Amino acid sequence: MKIESSNDEGPPVSPGLTLKSLQKVVDCEEKLVQNLNQLLDQLKSISPKFSDLEQYPQMMGVLNQSMPIIYSIYDDFIKLKLTELQDPVLCKKTCSACCSHFVASVEPFELIFIDYQLKKTEGYSNLIYQLSLRHKQYSDLVYATEGYDEDKLLFEYYKKEIACPYLTAEQNCSIYEQRPMPCRMFFSLSNPNLCKGALTIHPDNKNFIIELSDETELVISQLSEWFGELELSNLFFIGMLKVNELFGSQA
Ligand code: SF4
Numbered sequence: 001m002k003i004e005s006s007n008d009e010g011p012p013v014s015p016g017l018t019l020k021s022l023q024k025v026v027d028c029e030e031k032l033v034q035n036l037n038q039l040l041d042q043l044k045s046i047s048p049k050f051s052d053l054e055q056y057p058q059m060m061g062v063l064n065q066s067m068p069i070i071y072s073i074y075d076d077f078i079k080l081k082l083t084e085l086q087d088p089v090l091c092k093k094t095c096s097a098c099c100s101h102f103v104a105s106v107e108p109f110e111l112i113f114i115d116y117q118l119k120k121t122e123g124y125s126n127l128i129y130q131l132s133l134r135h136k137q138y139s140d141l142v143y144a145t146e147g148y149d150e151d152k153l154l155f156e157y158y159k160k161e162i163a164c165p166y167l168t169a170e171q172n173c174s175i176y177e178q179r180p181m182p183c184r185m186f187f188s189l190s191n192p193n194l195c196k197g198a199l200t201i202h203p204d205n206k207n208f209i210i211e212l213s214d215e216t217e218l219v220i221s222q223l224s225e226w227f228g229e230l231e232l233s234n235l236f237f238i239g240m241l242k243v244n245e246l247f248g249s250q251a
């Protein structure tokens with residue numbers, strides 16, 4: 001969800017932070033690393049590398065067991081980090097301008113997990129169709145803006161205010177429990193009106209993301225490497241289409 005106006009240094013933290021509250025954050029992130037490592041070990045025990053569709057049921061067994069726990073710890077971590085801030089976060093339920101991002105940095109294990117949860121639902125084929133429309137809109141933009149780097153392209157897409165296919169008419173995320181990490185880490189300290197399209201570059205916009213430690217990022221990248229040969233895009237909608245192509249018919 002990173003956009004040009006995101007503050008890379010992060011928002012100011014409260015001056016009254018106690019050692020106890022800081023320790024809670026550290027403990028929570030350690031738990032996250034532990035569970036991510038456990039997932040990696042379990043995947044490696046299936047095979048040193050992902051190479052065979054026959055491994056899909058075993059892989060899903062592992063992911064279905066681990067991912068809800070990992071997301072739950074991750075959410076606890078995010079909540080703790082938010083309590084460290086000096087100013088209040090102004091994000092609210094059904095506040096959804098940020099759901100027009102062409103969401104980026106989604107990991108393979110998230111894409112595969114989300115696809116599995118969705119493919120048994122009634123609207124799955126329509127979702128795939130909606131994803132392919134977003135892919136086309138993004139590809140047209142790539143063509144029309146030759147030479148733009150990815151951040152600039154993502155911002156150009158965002159300015160178009162095309163809602164995410166998983167956003168309902170009531171402005172709720174239809175995959176809230178399974179939504180990927182970039183959607184869980186994005187917030188604002190400023191008026192939600194400033195999250196809309198081109199307004200995000202307004203100097204008063206205070207969008208930010210909650211960063212993970214290098215140790216957590218390392219194990220996430222090792223996990224993603226395990227799925228490397230699938231060559232999944234980390235752009236959410238494009239990655240989901242590829243997962244559908246590879247595993248859509250798998251039960
Ligand atoms: S980031 Fe902005 S649009 Fe998204 S929930 Fe927060 S205030 Fe609302």
Ligand code: SF4
Nearest residue numbers: 099164166167173183
């Ligand atoms: S997956 Fe959900 S939270 Fe993420 S952009 Fe789409 S609707 Fe918003």
